Amino acid sequence: MVPSVLDVSPVIPVVVLEDAADAVPLARALLAGGIGIVELTLRTASALDAVRAVATEVPEILLGVGTVVSAEDVARAVDAGAQFLVSPGTTRSIVEAARDRDVPLLPGVATVSEALAALELGLHELKFFPAEQAGGAAFLGALRSPLPQLRFCPTGGVTPANAPQYLALPNVGCVGGSWITAPDVLADHDFGRVEELARAAVALR
Numbered sequence: 001m002v003p004s005v006l007d008v009s010p011v012i013p014v015v016v017l018e019d020a021a022d023a024v025p026l027a028r029a030l031l032a033g034g035i036g037i038v039e040l041t042l043r044t045a046s047a048l049d050a051v052r053a054v055a056t057e058v059p060e061i062l063l064g065v066g067t068v069v070s071a072e073d074v075a076r077a078v079d080a081g082a083q084f085l086v087s088p089g090t091t092r093s094i095v096e097a098a099r100d101r102d103v104p105l106l107p108g109v110a111t112v113s114e115a116l117a118a119l120e121l122g123l124h125e126l127k128f129f130p131a132e133q134a135g136g137a138a139f140l141g142a143l144r145s146p147l148p149q150l151r152f153c154p155t156g157g158v159t160p161a162n163a164p165q166y167l168a169l170p171n172v173g174c175v176g177g178s179w180i181t182a183p184d185v186l187a188d189h190d191f192g193r194v195e196e197l198a199r200a201a202v203a204l205r
């Protein structure tokens with residue numbers, strides 16, 4: 001049984017991978033650093049090859065596909081091996097496509113009305129995106145009182161410096177962020193650095 005996506009790790013690393021050959025060593029470095037989950041975004045031509053490689057060669061990691069912006073993306077991601085899906089927003093067609101494939105979806109919201117609309121679609125675990133730009137930890141903290149049934153993964157502008165403020169909120173399960181797999185780290189193929197950053201990220205909570 002797949003655990004709730006929000007409860008695997010304090011941080012979901014959000015990855016934009018240019019070279020699919022990096023995917024497997026990257027996933028192994030995250031695991032070695034104590035992070036058992038990864039979100040590979042559909043933002044590069046190599047994304048689906050990367051997903052297929054991790055699904056085949058690193059089955060121990062919970063494999064998500066992000067930047068899912070259509071029902072077609074849901075199909076492509078799940079066919080490639082995605083175990084969960086992440087979207088920057090929430091649409092009925094994406095929600096229904098993910099349900100049809102029986103794959104957990106973490107869709108994004110940025111306002112109270114979007115959170116209510118997601119609730120009407122039966123969703124209780126959401127991404128808060130873009131977190132820093134949309135109101136940060138103070139905004140999410142204020143949602144807790146009227147909407148205690150919702151839990152969030154704030155993503156967008158989250159850093160090791162501000163992550164603890166989010167992780168201290170009772171309606172936050174984990175945060176998402178790209179700092180563990182930042183472009184300079186990936187450009188250097190520095191998987192030892194990925195492991196170090198992963199270990200430091202796990203210690204944030």
Ligand SMILES: O=C[C@H](O)COP(=O)(O)O
Nearest residue numbers: 014155156157158177178
């Ligand atoms: O999914 C959203 C972003 O790509 C991650 O945002 P970030 O680079 O600000 O951590």
Ligand SMILES: CC(=O)C(=O)O
Nearest residue numbers: 066067068086087088
């Ligand atoms: C930003 C976002 O939610 C994603 O790339 O999946």
